[in-house]
Amino acid sequence: MRHILSILLENEAGxxxxxxGLFSARAYNIDSLTVSTTEDPTLSRxxxxxxxxxxVIEQITKQLNKLIxxxxxxxxxxxxxxxxxxMLIKVRANGKDREEMKRMADIFRGRIIDVTxxxxxxxxxxxxxxxxxxxxxxDRSVILETVRTGASGIGRGERILKI
Amino acid sequence: MQISGAEILVRSLQEEGVEFVFxxxxxxxLEIYDAIFRQQQFKHVLVRxxxxxxxxxxxxxxxxxxxxxxLVTSGPGATNAVTGIATAYMDSIPMVVISGQVSTPxxxxxxxxxxxxxxxxxxxxxxxxxxxxxxxxxxxxxxAFYIAASGRxxxxxxxxxxxxxxxxxxxxxxxxxxxxxxxxxxRGHPGQIKKAVNLLAEAKRPYIxxxxxxxxxxxxxxxxxxVKMLGVPCTNTLMGLGAYPxxxxxxxxxxxxxxxxxxxxxxxxxxxxxxxxxxxDDRVISVPSHFLSQPKKIVHIDxxxxxxxxxxxVDVPIVGDVKHVLRxxxxxxxxxxxxxxxxxxxxxxxxxxxxxxxxxxLYTPSNEFIKPQYVVQKLYEITGGDAIITSDxxxxxxxxxxxxxxxxxxxxxxxxxxxxxxxxxxxxxxxQLANPDAQVACITGEGSIQxxxxxxxxxxxYHTPVKVIALNNRYLGMVRQxxxxxxxxxxxxxxxxxxxxxVKIAEAYGHVGIKVENPADVEPVLREAFSPALxxxxxxxDFRTDQSENVFPMIQNGKGLDQxxxxxxxxxxxxxxxxxxxxxxxxx
Ligand SMILES: Cc1cc2nc3c(=O)[nH]c(=O)nc-3n(C[C@H](O)[C@H](O)[C@H](O)COP(=O)(O)OP(=O)(O)OC[C@H]3O[C@@H](n4cnc5c(N)ncnc54)[C@H](O)[C@@H]3O)c2cc1C
Ligand SMILES: Cc1ncc(C[n+]2csc(CCOP(=O)(O)OP(=O)(O)O)c2C)c(N)n1
Ligand SMILES: [Mg+2]
Numbered sequence: 214m215r216h217i218l219s220i221l222l223e224n225e226a227g228x229x230x231x232x233x234g235l236f237s238a239r240a241y242n243i244d245s246l247t248v249s250t251t252e253d254p255t256l257s258r259x260x261x262x263x264x265x266x267x268x269v270i271e272q273i274t275k276q277l278n279k280l281i282x283x284x285x286x287x288x289x290x291x292x293x294x295x296x297x298x299x300m301l302i303k304v305r306a307n308g309k310d311r312e313e314m315k316r317m318a319d320i321f322r323g324r325i326i327d328v329t330x331x332x333x334x335x336x337x338x339x340x341x342x343x344x345x346x347x348x349x350x351x352d353r354s355v356i357l358e359t360v361r362t363g364a365s366g367i368g369r370g371e372r373i374l375k376i
Numbered sequence: 377m378q379i380s381g382a383e384i385l386v387r388s389l390q391e392e393g394v395e396f397v398f399x400x401x402x403x404x405x406l407e408i409y410d411a412i413f414r415q416q417q418f419k420h421v422l423v424r425x426x427x428x429x430x431x432x433x434x435x436x437x438x439x440x441x442x443x444x445x446x447l448v449t450s451g452p453g454a455t456n457a458v459t460g461i462a463t464a465y466m467d468s469i470p471m472v473v474i475s476g477q478v479s480t481p482x483x484x485x486x487x488x489x490x491x492x493x494x495x496x497x498x499x500x501x502x503x504x505x506x507x508x509x510x511x512x513x514x515x516x517x518x519x520a521f522y523i524a525a526s527g528r529x530x531x532x533x534x535x536x537x538x539x540x541x542x543x544x545x546x547x548x549x550x551x552x553x554x555x556x557x558x559x560x561x562x563r564g565h566p567g568q569i570k571k572a573v574n575l576l577a578e579a580k581r582p583y584i585x586x587x588x589x590x591x592x593x594x595x596x597x598x599x600x601x602x603v604k605m606l607g608v609p610c611t612n613t614l615m616g617l618g619a620y621p622x623x624x625x626x627x628x629x630x631x632x633x634x635x636x637x638x639x640x641x642x643x644x645x646x647x648x649x650x651x652x653x654x655x656x657d658d659r660v661i662s663v664p665s666h667f668l669s670q671p672k673k674i675v676h677i678d679x680x681x682x683x684x685x686x687x688x689x690v691d692v693p694i695v696g697d698v699k700h701v702l703r704x705x706x707x708x709x710x711x712x713x714x715x716x717x718x719x720x721x722x723x724x725x726x727x728x729x730x731x732x733x734x735x736x737x738l739y740t741p742s743n744e745f746i747k748p749q750y751v752v753q754k755l756y757e758i759t760g761g762d763a764i765i766t767s768d769x770x771x772x773x774x775x776x777x778x779x780x781x782x783x784x785x786x787x788x789x790x791x792x793x794x795x796x797x798x799x800x801x802x803x804x805x806x807x808q809l810a811n812p813d814a815q816v817a818c819i820t821g822e823g824s825i826q827x828x829x830x831x832x833x834x835x836x837x838y839h840t841p842v843k844v845i846a847l848n849n850r851y852l853g854m855v856r857q858x859x860x861x862x863x864x865x866x867x868x869x870x871x872x873x874x875x876x877x878x879v880k881i882a883e884a885y886g887h888v889g890i891k892v893e894n895p896a897d898v899e900p901v902l903r904e905a906f907s908p909a910l911x912x913x914x915x916x917x918d919f920r921t922d923q924s925e926n927v928f929p930m931i932q933n934g935k936g937l938d939q940x941x942x943x944x945x946x947x948x949x950x951x952x953x954x955x956x957x958x959x960x961x962x963x964x
Contacts, residue, residue: 222557223557226506227494227506230495230498231498234498234499238499268685268689271685272682272685272686275681275682276682278681278682279680279681279682281502281503281523281555281557281558282557283557284556284557376556
């Protein structure tokens, strides 16, 4: 099953490679990984999307916690949460495609952020499923390039991940 | 006053009460060696290969309560140390390894003797550091020792660029250390401890399975007290040997791939299992599904949550330090007066005694060939069971584990998790330095000893009079055994041809060497080696042992704990399968 793990870790050189190394050394899956510093510059916040059986996810969580630089780990799946991913997608926007792409971007609440005679670059934010759905919805042959950030997640309501 | 980084390092090691640093010099650590030259507080032990420095530091730690320290230069010095680091990591041994690194501006330039030590060792250390700022050096050393020894112990690497050792700074050694992201648990959850005790109070066939965590956690006294007060059977893993006294009636021997019949059968058929600092290793329980096919309730005490429910789902996980958890358990048992129902226990012991009566460690004595098991038994007798025994990896290691019933923890030092040939001799040197008055023997094979035989020179220099007990079967015996069983006796590359004359080698290094070919000579020669006359000498005993001897019992890959390959004398016995609720009434 797909899980979103939120990790708070020391913002130190090498911390990221420890996390990534752990996943490859123990043959865990990384579907996506995002990381950046938080409002507290000594801390980074990472979101990892992974999948595996309950046993594997339990081990991943424990192994992450075991890393000295990891401060906290939560599995967002354990309660209500919000996830967002951003995609920049460059599409061919020629002739009849141009109108169609604009319409699709609107339907998915995307924003066209760069325009040339032949292309649009669309910024789209949502769950990873929504971004997938957009890619499915448009004609594959018009896609020139996609860049995705990977999902970021946060608990709903009062639930916070902090030290 | 400002002092150099090298001096800061040396002062920090002194602050940690370091007695010995095992190491080997080179360009990147010259500054450090100069600072070592100018101090007297700790001793440096110059090994002959960096791998040996790490093994010696590791065994120094295994045989004491201290953190071992090794020092190596950058590049090849650092890579040579990696096998030693991985060995310590797999067995959870606290150690600090200091490696030199090229100067900070040269990092990443493919500089001379540059290797990314932090990157190379990342998967086989508890933690590692690259110190780029001299002002962080002292605090990093403090953290390294703290991390190495607390929680689940393990090796910590501190990589120090040469320019950091040369720069100047004030020295302040922090008094304490706290790391917000690292807070090991010590006390177990009282509710969980209560559950464990309640399970015992209803148990039909309780069993206590004790591993290396009880040795590392100095919990031998608590283990023994608990087992005694409950009157239950106890087994040790290879790493746990000595945590419970090996000669005691309640001890069933080692379990696992080469465990005793009774220890393995009890593991399979117990109904309440208390795992104490043991990690359900594949060499212990083989296939988890087969192990669990016989229903049992499992309590697992471990300081590392990731050891729990890794291979086997458990009913009562208890995260905490074994010593504390067992103490709390004992106190609770005393308080509530709970015990295992006596009739259950009596029946369980009858079953166990039946298993034990087959004597699965029996071997056929010989007047013609020296039986390796016999050598170990005689060694036990002659050392009064008190020697510190190190070993290498192979058949000899298993015979040492099976036939030398260790009395106390930290008496048996071997590489279990990584299975590193070449561990034994440097480990013996480290153990002897940590225990100057102890008898130290290294049980080895002619294959393994050659992986670090150069350390005979170190032993000479530092007067470590260890006794090398080579069970020389002219084979990579453990490999040969597998080839005999599973590869149609095709002994591919397992014959040790062109063996050196070990007696001459020992003599060339300034030691005593004795070759033993006749079974009748085993005992007198061992007596001689351990006699006062040779007390101060390293003695290398080259026992020419039976080439075809195999280690039994043995659990083949994919087989269960109750599906052992048995020694010859047990093969024709009609052993009734285990029966739940059997009536033991008429058995004597
Ligand atoms: C040739 C060969 C054959 C082998 N055959 C066998 C065999 O037949 N039987 C066998 O048992 N092994 C055998 N081994 C060894 C095996 O590979 C493992 O190394 C060993 O079984 C692991 O022992 P352990 O479970 O005690 O764990 P260890 O590796 O000693 O781990 C200790 C556990 O305790 C925990 N711990 C540490 N300190 C504490 C503390 N203070 N409080 C609480 N928990 C703590 C750790 O987190 C860890 O989970 C063999 C090895 C070789 C090389
Ligand atoms: C460094 C290393 N290389 C290879 C092995 C694989 N191996 C395990 S046991 C063994 C044979 C050891 O031979 P010897 O030291 O003579 O011991 P014996 O089994 O004959 O007692 C080998 C090659 C290992 N454990 N370690
Ligand atoms: Mg051999």
